[in-house]
Amino acid sequence: MFNGKSILVTGGTGSFGRECIRIVLERYKPSRLIVFSRDELKQSEMQQDPRYDSPCMRYFLGDVRDAERLARAFRDVHVVIHAAALKQVPAAEYNPHEFIKTNIQGATNIVDAAVNCGVQKVIAVSTDKAVNPINLYGATKLCSDKVFVASNSYAGRNATRFAVVRYGNVIGSRGSVIPVLLRQRARGRLSVTDPRMTRFLIALGDGVRFVLDCLEHMVGGEIFVPKLPSCRLSTIVDAMRDGCEIDTIGRRPGEKMHEVLIAEDDACNTVELADRFVVTPSHHFWGNRVANLGGRRCPDGFAYSSDNNPDFLDIDRVREICRSVARDLGLDDGF
Numbered sequence: 001m002f003n004g005k006s007i008l009v010t011g012g013t014g015s016f017g018r019e020c021i022r023i024v025l026e027r028y029k030p031s032r033l034i035v036f037s038r039d040e041l042k043q044s045e046m047q048q049d050p051r052y053d054s055p056c057m058r059y060f061l062g063d064v065r066d067a068e069r070l071a072r073a074f075r076d077v078h079v080v081i082h083a084a085a086l087k088q089v090p091a092a093e094y095n096p097h098e099f100i101k102t103n104i105q106g107a108t109n110i111v112d113a114a115v116n117c118g119v120q121k122v123i124a125v126s127t128d129k130a131v132n133p134i135n136l137y138g139a140t141k142l143c144s145d146k147v148f149v150a151s152n153s154y155a156g157r158n159a160t161r162f163a164v165v166r167y168g169n170v171i172g173s174r175g176s177v178i179p180v181l182l183r184q185r186a187r188g189r190l191s192v193t194d195p196r197m198t199r200f201l202i203a204l205g206d207g208v209r210f211v212l213d214c215l216e217h218m219v220g221g222e223i224f225v226p227k228l229p230s231c232r233l234s235t236i237v238d239a240m241r242d243g244c245e246i247d248t249i250g251r252r253p254g255e256k257m258h259e260v261l262i263a264e265d266d267a268c269n270t271v272e273l274a275d276r277f278v279v280t281p282s283h284h285f286w287g288n289r290v291a292n293l294g295g296r297r298c299p300d301g302f303a304y305s306s307d308n309n310p311d312f313l314d315i316d317r318v319r320e321i322c323r324s325v326a327r328d329l330g331l332d333d334g335f
Contacts, residue, residue: 001216002028008077009035010064010110011084013042015173016125020081020208022051027212034058036073037084064106070113077117081211082110082124082148085141088175089129092137093253103140104147111151114160123215124148125207126166126223128200128259128306135254145223149281152220161220165211168200168228168259168306172325177233181240182326185335189245195234197251198258198306201313201321202228210276219292223279225261230309231318239319240335262304270298277304 002024011017012035024033033056035043043059046052062069064084074080085103086092092099107124114122126145129138148162155162169176177199184190202210206226214224237246251257262270262277271278273295280293313321319335326333 002030002079005030005078006032006076007034007079007081008060008073009033009081009083011037011082013037013039013046014083015170015204016083016208018046018052019204020083020211021046021057023205023208023212025052025054025056030056032056032058032077034060034073034077036060036062038063063102064109065101067109067112070109071116074113074117074119078120079215080110080114080119080122081215082107082122085125085144087127087137089135089137089254090252092135092140096136099136099140103137104143107144107147111147111154111162114162115151115155119160121215121218122148122160122162123211123218124162124164125211126164128166128168128261129256130166131260131263134256137254149221149223150283152281153283161218163214163218163220164223165214166223166225166261167202167207167210168261169202170207171201171203171321172328173204177236178322178325179329181236182322182329182331185240185244186331188243189247190237190241191247191249192233192237193249193251193255194257195232195237195248196257197233197255198230198309199233200228200259200261200306200309201231202226221281221283222293225277225279225304227275227277227311228261228309229311229313230306231313235313235315235318236322239315239322242335258305258307260303260305262298262302264301264303267298267300267302270302271295272298 007030009017060073086099127141130141133139145164148164151162210226266279269280323333
């Protein structure tokens with residue numbers, strides 16, 4: 001699908017962006033693969049990394065807040081993978097204006113640039129926190145999702161197509177629970193918000209491969225949701241607690257007890273396939289294309305939540321994940 005294409009990744013120097021670019025280089029032969037980000041140091045580091053050594057690589061400094069810069073970057077681009085976002089939940093609660101500018105205004109800038117430049121496909125990476133949001137980060141991503149879905153109508157017939165991928169917490173990503181607890185473990189004391197919490201988990205590479213697969217099959221307007229395992233915070237703590245004291249500190253601002261990937265109110269528009277759910281739009285532009293997806297309609301009252309998920313990780317699997325993350329971070333993995 002990507003051979004001979006020009007592909008641009010916003011947030012290309014982030015965790016998702018780097019892994020996405022690595023996998024695309026490994027699997028395909030694009031004509032251009034463009035890193036779009038605002039961090040010149042990270043771009044410089046990528047240019048020196050042999051994993052990204054390819055004549056198709058391009059580096060474009062810019063911010064999704066800057067509509068003119070996006071319009072310049074999107075010229076002759078076929079596919080855009082939109083991964084740029086501000087995402088730290090506590091930071092969003094205290095800096096709402098900045099999150100709105102990047103996550104919402106940035107989304108509208110992406111749409112305008114893609115439509116004006118004739119981009120064929122745009123897929124945006126979203127989060128479980130966009131469903132029934134209680135924090136500012138989730139609210140901005142909900143707005144972003146709505147912008148991308150509705151933009152299929154805005155773009156017109158036979159024009160740019162937009163879709164969204166929504167999944168849970170990425171294992172080992174910056175600021176996520178496992179790296180935080182692993183670093184605390186080295187000091188012999190674990191701080192736990194609430195051991196009853198549950199979360200969806202996905203490996204970074206699995207998230208990237210899912211996004212690329214959705215790009216291939218999207219027709220526009222879908223929100224793709226992979227089927228993921230859930231994990232209890234208490235299981236993560238038990239997997240690494242040996243010799244550590246435990247402090248229960250309570251939920252941070254904007255945190256949920258459980259995460260939701262598909263809300264009950266979306267069940268009527270959701271189709272279940274073997275490995276994923278697809279939330280289809282209610283807008284008229286979708287027409288009868290839902291039949292092309294196959295699968296079956298979800299029953300009324302269905303919801304996909306981290307606490308009612310039939311697939312939970314046991315302590316042995318969680319311990320294996322923690323060891324892998326510890327090795328990646330250069331920490332003690334002997335537990």
